[in-house]
Amino acid sequence: MALIEARTLKGFRDYLPETMMPRERLMETARRVYRSYGFAPIDTPALEYEEILTGKGGEESDKQLYRFEDHGGRKVALRFDLTVPLARFVAQYHNELGLPFKRYHIGPVWRGENTQRGRYREFVQCDFDTIGVETITADIESVLVVHDLFRALGFEKFQIRVNNRKLLNGLLESLDLAERSAAILRVLDKLPKAGEAKVREELTGALALDSARADEVIRIASIQGSNAAILAELKPLARGEKGEQGLAELSELLRCVEAAGVPAERVQLDPSIARGLDYYTGTILETFLGDLPAIGSVCSGGRYDNLTQLYTKERMPGIGASLGLDRLLAAMEELGMLEKRRTPVGVMLAFFDAQHLSDYLRLAARLREAGIGVEFYPEPKKLGAQLKYADRRGFRHALILGSDEWKNGRCQLKDLASGTSRELALEDGRGALSPELLAALSA
């Protein structure tokens, strides 16, 4: 029989233990932080009716959609984000859920993208959103969640850059560009990557701005300085109700975030942050790593006031953000922040004397009961082979007992990094595992 080639699909990847362990840690951290603010988990199917998903993320995501017919001839597709399923979910259950509704959702999404530049066609998103809240409190809290998340993930140097769509629209209104604002913001969103010249070209070309106004748009987006200085510089430019409201919201957000304990340098007002998607209506945010700004935003989001409008007539405003888990994982790998281990436990119990199989098993069970994870080597091979395995996997300790040790109630504990061994008592005088052993293995 011919062998089938064992391979993954183009654009997809496997996660081996050394990458999957930190990936699980990231997800656990995200869950812990989201929960601490009262966000509750939900899950939705990978497959949805095609009509639920098409026309939501623009032409690009329609093209990238994995779609087909199921066994019942229904047109179905794999979700391309967690936001459209959220809109469907909230429209479907809002009476049951009650508002405000705060949820997080961690799960894979699929996009048939070009696979250049390390982009994959399946990746995990970690979203949190607050539905049904008009007040700025939810915007403030979203920034606080992102801040706590990156702190909990072990980052010191990162910056959450915030802006406000009302302010941007107000500024464009002052320039008499209100009608072209969505298109202009889509172009402006490319400023950090494409650069000024390219953006000016698009503004004056496809969007037909005169060069004075194109320059002014770029000048405003390029304003830098302290939050207070930027607010002051924007104040005279943001005339009209919308612009003033946006400025007031930003100002309140920055004040409260600092009052809640976030160091000022971690939250920066940035007039160039525009976000590409049309549905944002207020606060918008992106998050950059101080040591690796070039990979772009690793956590982005904002306020949207009309997300559920395709499914229900009830107006449900929302705000939230999405952590790009796999992009962040790649960044942490590049920054050397991931531990290179391939085992989730610290201790390997060697299998030295086949006569004592059930004794080894009992000892391993007692260690686990004491909260110490332990892998028991499954075959009574030569000790050298077992220690080589332990080394390769990255265990901290090997616990070794031969027939002498079983007789004397002692064990050898080998520190695999230093190569040193010491002998310890297995039990204290009263039949419990000895405190020295437990302390050494917990270290």
Added chain:
Amino acid sequence: MALIEARTLKGFRDYLPETMMPRERLMETARRVYRSYGFAPIDTPALEYEEILTGKGGEESDKQLYRFEDHGGRKVALRFDLTVPLARFVAQYHNELGLPFKRYHIGPVWRGENTQRGRYREFVQCDFDTIGVETITADIESVLVVHDLFRALGFEKFQIRVNNRKLLNGLLESLDLAERSAAILRVLDKLPKAGEAKVREELTGALALDSARADEVIRIASIQGSNAAILAELKPLARGEKGEQGLAELSELLRCVEAAGVPAERVQLDPSIARGLDYYTGTILETFLGDLPAIGSVCSGGRYDNLTQLYTKERMPGIGASLGLDRLLAAMEELGMLEKRRTPVGVMLAFFDAQHLSDYLRLAARLREAGIGVEFYPEPKKLGAQLKYADRRGFRHALILGSDEWKNGRCQLKDLASGTSRELALEDGRGALSPELLAALSA
């Protein structure tokens, strides 16, 4: 614009917070138990080349496969279990992974099944497997893992029923039925559900056994009693090398599992356990809930010696089991084992005085720093509305501060179950949160 109906696909379901929270707890428990034995996590794509998945689970799973062509015209399909992707994975990376290789994998799988009897087309499997180990140690450990898992999930009454394919094949060999053994075992697997009459009919009908041998097969499968009694009764029947080896393996497994500390009544030798899939070659196991045996096995598995043979010439034996997470969740719901809460935190901080927004935010941040999750109500609505929300969500406490409390450094703590309130100091004398407050909120 016409609204799109917000609905899930037939055969699929959403998880709302009250169901998703216990579901996440189940997954966390499974991860913790698997890790404590040294199993490390992996992940593989939801989509695989169709040729990887077809012809692995039999005709039935081929029919249920979700398959289509991707954007590059490749024939792809959604995985229907986590075992076939494991075989592909191990064949692809075995040099990198090293043996023995112990992995767990938690993820959704898809089957276009008939949706009768509460079966869904997407469900989560929680698998653990040990690859590359011939010795019985891995079999013993698999039973121990399942035992620890159900204990950690909160079950007292459950039973792991074990059997051995070598023993079954040896018994059939003694009856001169070796050549039909795979087909007979598939029929025997239906015994608990279909009953004796139906199984006899299939054995004597489609499989053409004479009625004496059909009766003997059913009689053997129906032997009951203590493990020792069953072993004794099977001993004279299991003639030949294979049967004796199977019996010796079972006997060693039962001895060691008990020696490792598992109560005898939790692991039962059951000659009727056959497992439907052809690929098992040794130990097989199923797990039943004492209070709800009718839902069938909630965790099943066994030893397979040739799983990777379609992808590689290297022989890689394995043993493992799969927890049917969503079926177990449904069982726990039926048994009243799930707490009916819709919030992951115990405390709601009411928003009473809009002037103090940043004070509330700061207090919530300090509580979170102290390890106490807290949801801040996002709008300064009437207290009654906020308390109603807190009640409905299932918070334990509401923490209430108005302008008087902020002035005096006190707070009102309302126990939402009893309806009683008490006043507490916010801080101790030295600017830290008061120990009474922290103790009350942790309760």
